[in-house]
Amino acid sequence: MIIEKYFIRSKHSIINIENTQVKSLKKKDISKTAIRAYNGKSIGIGSAIGNCDEAKLTAEARKALKKNIPYAFPPSSNRTESFVHLPQIIKEDDFVNEAQDIVSELRKSRPDFIFSHEMCMIESEARISNNAGLDLSYKNRYFELGLLIKEKKSSNIMDAFVDFHGKTYDKKETLKEIDRVCSAFNKKMKLEKKGRQPVVFLSEDGLIYSKLISELDGMKIGTKSSLFTGLIGKKAFGENFSFIQSCDPYTDFTCFFDAEGSVNNGYQCPLIENGVILRPYTDKKTAAEYKFQQTASAVGEFDAVPRSGFPGGRLKNTVKSIKELLGGKKAVLVYIASGGDFTPDGDFSSPVQLAFYFDGKDFLGRLPQIQVKSNIYDMFGKSFLGASEDKLSPISPCSFVAMEMDVSEI
Amino acid sequence: MFKFPKNLYTDVRIEDVFETRIAYTLNKLDENRTRKYSGAFIRVFDGERWYYSATTNIKGLQAEIDSLACVARKNPGILKNKTVKKMQVNDAKRINYAQNSVEKIKNSQKDEYLQSYFGRLNSESKIKMWRAIYSDRRVVKKFVSSQGARVEFDNQKCGAILSFDMAYKKKMMPESFQVCAKDFKSLFGHEEEYNSYLKKCFSFIEESVPVKPGRYNVILSPMTAGIFAHESFGHKSEADFMTGDETMKKEWAIGKKVGAPILTICDGGSHPDGEEAPFDDEGNIKKETFLIKKGILSGRLHSAATAADLDEEVTGNARAVNFEFEPIVRMTNTYIKAGNMTRDELFKTVKNGIYVEKLKHGSGMSTFTLAPSLAYEIKDCKIGRPLNVAVITGNVFETLNDISGLSDEIKIYSFVSGGCGKMAQYPLSVSFGGPYTFVKNMNVQ
Incomplete structure (x- = not known):
């Protein structure tokens, strides 16, 4: 019998921006684990959100084979590969200050607009491994900044947005791009x-x-x-x-x-x-x-x-x-x-x-x-x-x- | 019980969740799983900023509270903060589904119920591919705050989703049928509705023709009227879009005329088919809120923070999609109140136009959109040929004034899958509905 572990984890640090002000700080770290059992005909799965006892999940997976969920395909095997890229994009201690800097600059440079939504640092992890020689793992860290843009005199919920995500953070370019969108927005054609x-x-x-x-x-x-x-x-x-x-x-x-x-x-x-x-x-x-x-x-x-x-x-x-x-x-x-x-x-x-x-x-x-x-x-x-x-x-x-x-x- | 840090406001929401999902594709079992887990969301407020944490480590909640409190600034005047003052200190328990919990229903009964739909799906030659899902979810929420609030309540939904892809000559068409109820025994008895719906879909694929794009008088079914109310106006009633925004406060001043005099839109209420939320996710009691009364802007939806900012009363609309998220202002059950015409009388007022029975989706900015899956021409006041329509659009502000007729009965719809999306929080379970609704001059493409 092949026993396979599938594990995912997402870790977020999120700064919520409301009305061009830093409004809240949030941390989230959620892991989810599934153990799959394959007997050549069926698949059984035991799972947990948060901390888990793998032996218990394995027993659940074996028991779940009785549900007869058809899975007659060989599980992936004999491959080991890992992707890990965890650059330090913004130091943890500087994250709030960077968000504050951005909104403070925007209040000065674009007083005609209101900016809201969030800035996040995301660490995403996934791993699948089994007793048939499979071991694939992925761990990536990236940055996201999404801002809804509303013209102050507009009666819309939002008028525009900017969305950046990547492995680097460049405050100057971020502000330049926001300014580009706002300036074009103001020029009606x-x-x-x-x-x-x-x-x-x-x-x-x-x-x-x-x-x-x-x-x-x-x-x-x-x-x-x-x-x-x-x-x-x-x-x-x-x-x-x-x-x-x-x-x-x-x-x-x-x-x-x-x-x-x-x-x-x-x-x-x-x-x-x-x-x-x-x-x-x-x-x-x-x-x-x-x-x-x-x-x-x-x-x-x-x-x-x-x-x-x-x-x-x-x-x-x-x-x-x-x-x-x-x-x-x-x-x-x-x-x-x-x-x-x-x-x-x-x-x-x-x-x-x-x-x-x-x-x-x-x-x-x-x-x-x-x-x-x-x-x-x-x-x-x-x-x-x-x-x-x-x-x-x-x-x-x-x-x-x-x-x-x-x-x-x- | 928790030891709450001094000079800060703190609340903790713990969610105990039970879920089942059974799925088949073309008679083959895809999955059959149950989940039972707990998660918690903690909020600490220092009067200026909120500090949040989402965790599954229920045993470690005190440490998590202490860790958030370390980052917050101690504020001896926190109890006088206007947001904190809007947090109700309720002490209540509203557990409605302990006796008829879906957790008590045997998995085999759920499986058997789902399989009862397969016969028709297998026997129709136009259905080439189908997938059937049974889904249920019961959540028990416990909310406590440093002010002394202690609230416990539950909600539950179960149902079946039958999605199918049809083919007829060179035409292809995906459709779906859903049954949703608040307890398992109420799921039964929908066979006639199901059979008649399938028949309607088969006629649609056989006879549908492309719509000639243009401006039309449109009658929306109760379901599409509900989505229209939710998308076109409901989102604009969510007060977090107004906080700190002087233009929006003026533009959306209570008492302003925003729609036709026959139009009344509400959120909340205790409709048996509506979304159930006796309390919101910051422990405030959910009220029925009139958003528009006889065409006049009458209210909006609030969290404690937005109610404080706008100096209005809380409405119990701070909702989170699950334990991983903070509550934000959301709708619950949004509907248009009934008018005074019978359905037949309403159709008699539209000689030529379009009837929209079902939608794939809708969206709501100032230009709202409705993407119909089932639409028909109205010819000589009667429903005629089925039409393929990509999207119906309109300006919210103009369209609310173009509502020209409402039938005298409403229907409310809840769904076991999908829901409303706002920012990163999707899908939040909501319900909506209304009467048959006549809207003039809509842009149909």
Whole structure:
């Protein structure tokens, strides 16, 4: 019998900011442990939140085998790998002072705005090990600063936001980027042209990928209930469009192994390449059942039986810079688009609550609220302009994705 | 009992949780698990800042309190602090689910209940993939404070979620059906509703056509009206968006006209199907709050801190998604009050338009969004062809004034999965509802 331990721990130090003031300090350190027992036919799981007695959990896992939850796949084995990166981004003793400095600077430099939300230091840990030679561990520390921005004279709940996360903290760049957003917000512009035009999304905006992700599910494709049924191996999108599942701990701040302890070569697996749908994402069960390649896409809560899910991904960059991609044209940069969606047929529409005119370098000014429309096959097909390598700012995790869309004022 | 540090305000919330989850995909058992655990959230306040800790080490709570107190500044005047004065000192026990706790129901009974739905899912050729989940959760919360508050209460939910992917010719469509109740025995008796819902979904995939984008008169079903109330206005009633913000205080002054005279929106109440929270997560009693009464802004939702800042009364709306989080201002059960027309009379007022029966999701900034999963054209005052609609949007301030008719009965909906998201806290269990609601001139895409 194979006995496997799956352990996750998240440790947070959080400074809450309200009304451009440090309002609260929070610490959280939560660990969760599951012991899995495999007998070749079934899986049994024993689990605990917080401190645990592993022998007791192992006994629970063995007992849980009687529930006959089918799991006839060999657990991952014979691989040892560890990713540990715990840089000292801000000294613990300086963390509150840094937050105070930021808000104090903002009160002086941008008295026309109110800033709120939080600054966090996050230490994320995961480990999966078993008596079949598997021992994978991941420990990463990173920094996050998310600020909701509200113009003082506005009656909106929020008008803009900034979100930085990474391995470094640069106060000067942070303040510069916040100032850039606020300045552009204050400069109102008219939408010069309605109809089809270049629209730029930030790469971290999940809205545009939501339909791709739901339809690339191996279970949906295997059961012929996906929009992409019958399209595996076929060109459905533009030549310049490639979509990659990626769990690269060096760039994505995510764990490099999935909930079954599977790892992709180079931590990546292309799902769509040059417009051709290569494969859906799968866990072991879905891959076996529908004869797809397994893509290390098992997800689930710490004590759940792993199941197929999308662990994270990105587009393949097509050019170095967004400026190059736009070729001197002015584009609509979608900064906040909340609540849009696709129809079952793949038509897409979303209001854009905050958009800027953008020349590939500068935010030229704020547009009125607009609406963007397209279709999944157009967005990533004939209308897809490309994805750029450069970032929104030196401290931003976001690069750019550009496509032509139908734009109108709301 | 804890030894609370002097010259500071301290409270401790301990949550004892029992959860079950049984899941099947296409008749195969995916998982069958129960969890039983405790966690605690501690808050220390020195009059200027809060110091929080979330922990599962229940035996070490005193040490955790002492550690937070070391960082806080001692404040001899803490009891006179206006936020602390808003903290009620309640001594009450409201345990409603000890006798009919889901923990007492055998796992095999839960499994059998879930399996009772499989027959129909297996027999329909349009359903290509399905997943069925039984879920339950009972939480017992114990709250104590340095002021002497001592409150213990519980809540419980259980239910089934049946999600399925349909295919018909080249059309694909995901849908789901949920049953939610506060105790296990109330889960039964939904077969007719389930069968009729499946039939409706099959007709939808067969007959749906893309909507012609434009401005339409729209009738929202009780469920979508509830989501509309929650998203479009409820979030704006959460007073933490107003603290320290003079513009918002003026803009949202009580007594201002914000909607049509027929519109009344409330949060709270004791509706049997509504979210249950006799106390909030800082020990204050949950009240029914009129947010809009006959089109006039009448109230807002508060924690102790926001009530102190705005010099208003607490409403018992400081809620945390679980023991890992601090309470923040959240809704509980948000609904539009009934009007005076029958459903038929209401439909007779809309010659041509769109009826929205069910939503995938909604969002609420100044421009709110509703993403329908089931929408229909209204032709000659009757429900007609099913329509594929991506999103309905509108400006909150304009749309509340465009509400032109309300039916005379309301329905409240609770869900066993999903919930409301705010900042990092998702999903918080909430309920919502309302009557059939006629809104003029909505932007449908």
